[in-house]
Amino acid sequence: MKIIRLLSSFCLITVMLTSAGALAASESSDPSIAKTYDGTYLVKLNSVTTPPNDVIEKLGGKLKKISESGDIVMAELSGSSLYELKNSPDVQYIEPNYEVKTEVEAEKIESVTETIPYGIQNIHAIEAQQEGYTGKGVKIAVLDSGYSQHSDVKVKSGYSFITNSENYDDDFGHGTHVAGIIAASMNGEGVVGVAPMADIYAIKVLDQGGRGSYFTLIEGIDWAIKHKMDIINISFGGENPSQILEEKIQEAYDAGILIIAAAGNDGYMGDDTILYPARYSTAIAVGAIDSSNKRAFFSAKGPDLDLVAPGVKVLSTLPSNQYGMKSGTSMAAPHVTGVAALILDKNKKLSPGEVADILESTAEPLGVVPEYGHGIVQAKEAVDQTAWK
Numbered sequence: 001m002k003i004i005r006l007l008s009s010f011c012l013i014t015v016m017l018t019s020a021g022a023l024a025a026s027e028s029s030d031p032s033i034a035k036t037y038d039g040t041y042l043v044k045l046n047s048v049t050t051p052p053n054d055v056i057e058k059l060g061g062k063l064k065k066i067s068e069s070g071d072i073v074m075a076e077l078s079g080s081s082l083y084e085l086k087n088s089p090d091v092q093y094i095e096p097n098y099e100v101k102t103e104v105e106a107e108k109i110e111s112v113t114e115t116i117p118y119g120i121q122n123i124h125a126i127e128a129q130q131e132g133y134t135g136k137g138v139k140i141a142v143l144d145s146g147y148s149q150h151s152d153v154k155v156k157s158g159y160s161f162i163t164n165s166e167n168y169d170d171d172f173g174h175g176t177h178v179a180g181i182i183a184a185s186m187n188g189e190g191v192v193g194v195a196p197m198a199d200i201y202a203i204k205v206l207d208q209g210g211r212g213s214y215f216t217l218i219e220g221i222d223w224a225i226k227h228k229m230d231i232i233n234i235s236f237g238g239e240n241p242s243q244i245l246e247e248k249i250q251e252a253y254d255a256g257i258l259i260i261a262a263a264g265n266d267g268y269m270g271d272d273t274i275l276y277p278a279r280y281s282t283a284i285a286v287g288a289i290d291s292s293n294k295r296a297f298f299s300a301k302g303p304d305l306d307l308v309a310p311g312v313k314v315l316s317t318l319p320s321n322q323y324g325m326k327s328g329t330s331m332a333a334p335h336v337t338g339v340a341a342l343i344l345d346k347n348k349k350l351s352p353g354e355v356a357d358i359l360e361s362t363a364e365p366l367g368v369v370p371e372y373g374h375g376i377v378q379a380k381e382a383v384d385q386t387a388w389k
Helices: 031-037 052-057 079-085 118-122 125-130 174-183 214-226 243-254 329-346 352-361 379-385
Strands: 012-016 039-045 062-066 072-077 091-096 099-103 107-109 139-144 157-160 199-204 211-213 231-234 258-262 283-289 307-310 314-318 322-326
Touching: 031 079, 039 052, 039 214, 039 243, 052 062, 052 072, 072 079, 072 214, 079 091, 091 243, 118 125, 118 307, 118 329, 125 329, 125 379, 139 174, 139 214, 139 329, 174 199, 174 314, 174 322, 174 329, 199 214, 211 214, 214 231, 214 243, 231 329, 243 258, 258 329, 258 352, 283 329, 307 329, 329 352, 329 379, 352 379
Parallel strands: 139 199, 139 231, 157 199, 231 258, 258 283, 283 307
Antiparallel strands: 012 099, 039 072, 039 091, 062 072, 099 211, 107 322, 314 322
16 A cells, blocks of 8 residues: 556547746756746745735746645746746745646447446446445545536536636546446446446546646646545546645645546556556556456556556446447546445545555455556445444
């Protein structure tokens, strides 16, 4: 355990940089080469007493957005303004605002008679539901591309940090699929989710091209903290570490929120390919396996892998009331999120660390830790090991 530490298709997660490497506020730099650092940055302020606009613009930068917490801003900085700003007493540190992007395609199915997808069966979710645990009342923030109205999965509410509005319509299709894996209804049609009675909140942090940034991810986490979510599902990630993002993940964890994140789909690229934020100690990193419980060739590997779950040709909901299969650790993570919701349904008083301990101690081992973590998550076993509230 860490301390708890993308349709028949392959969901590929890539990361693009919007600017150069991270710069600490105390770091010095030659202003003659500062022009090479023009770009969009995350700025962590020392306090919120000085208006962020004053801090950024008095040194030639352009303030783009302020986080809910008020101490993190996104700003466009020229090389010269970056050089001045990073030495300001108002600034803790500055980092590039890395961009995350999901690339997916889908095999669509117009309609299906109610089907129990193989992933739901392989993790023994139906048995847990038959014991009366359905995720009822558990609040889950799905940070993704939004949600489109679907008869088979209900969403309580949400918000878009792409348009800064309550229109969180899924114009990419990824978020709707993830939501269905977690909580598709038992209604006689379509598919069944892991925790069909869980409360889903669609937080749109990816645009119509499946693109977002570390800042939109941070905004989504802030929303979840403010609205007292129980679980955050993050089915994407980035290759670059970020102290600002890590601190925000820690803040959510300290607020009692369990963070579950896709490990990434670059497992064929090396032996330590887990993405951020899944790699952080206060997030659960989830890899993907197929219907035979074999590791998917693309599933990220490394010592920080915590669990695996079905992530190959996973059937779930799509926009326009359709269904389709997707593959990727994006699909594996919501299986674990659903099981966590079943645990919290039985005992809402458990801390994120306690839920993670149950998930990991009841997982079925499948192989070596860098490829399978503690093994495949097991819903019935996890619920059975959970003490009554």
